[in-house]
Amino acid sequence: MRTTLWGTLALVTTVVAGVFIWGLGDVNRVAATEFPLDLNRLRAAALASGEPLPLAMGEHVIGVGEFPKGAIVAGESLLAKQRLVFRTHVLGYADGRTVVIDPVHGARLHEKFYGDGFNQRAWELMQKALARASLVLATHEHFDHVAGIASAPDFSALHAKVLLSREQLQSAAIEDAEFSGEQLDQLVPLDYEDYYSPAPGIALKKAPGHSPGSQMIFVHFDDGREVLFVGDIAWSWQNLLEQRGRPRIVSALIGEDGTAVAAQLATLQEILPASSASAATPNGLQLVLSHEMRPDRD
Ligand SMILES: [Zn+2]
């Protein structure tokens, strides 16, 4: 009887440990061909209107958080810490028009999910930028990228400028951003197939995986610089540079398609040589990960 009990305990412990170790591991590598990304097509879409292009880009760093490294990069220690930033970007045109990308959540949600590290002043400045914006876009529908819209002081003046895709608006995840039913009713979904230009110099590319509504946002500036906002396909540069995605267990918890993300990571790594050169060459492509600044920029 005792032997059976110990045997069962040993078996259960082994299974639990096995699932835990498996859960901390990465999904298998996927070929880049599984996620085709046509930069020429993005550029052509962004330039198609022939209208003046964005001149510059700024950012509001609204919050920071510390997370176990092992929850961000498969195979890393759960005891080591990684700092992530929460930021909103603003693109500006010569005529004063602006485009806001990924309006970050407010103080209450930050405290609830990430503890301290919230900059109220920066959030208020971001809200002013939102109020002045002519267009608002999001890389995806997670609350840390869209809750700034739901919590805007004057949503009635904002909603007509917000361009979220149907996939973003219909995703279950958008509930975490705390939009009211009335607010969601006022947001008109954007329907497009694969590539779409919402404004001069800007083109979207569907990239479902991290969330159903994930998309890349490509920007071609007036001086020829190019930027690709990849949202949360990678939380850290390590995900991308070492081709190690989030641990399986984290992917499962946030409901992402880890295989799709792995293919996107492979594709982004293929175009990375061009982006790495962007710090020195004006015509390179710069990748923007939502939550970590470029390793060579900080
Ligand atoms: Zn996300």
Ligand SMILES: [Zn+2]
């Ligand atoms: Zn995020």
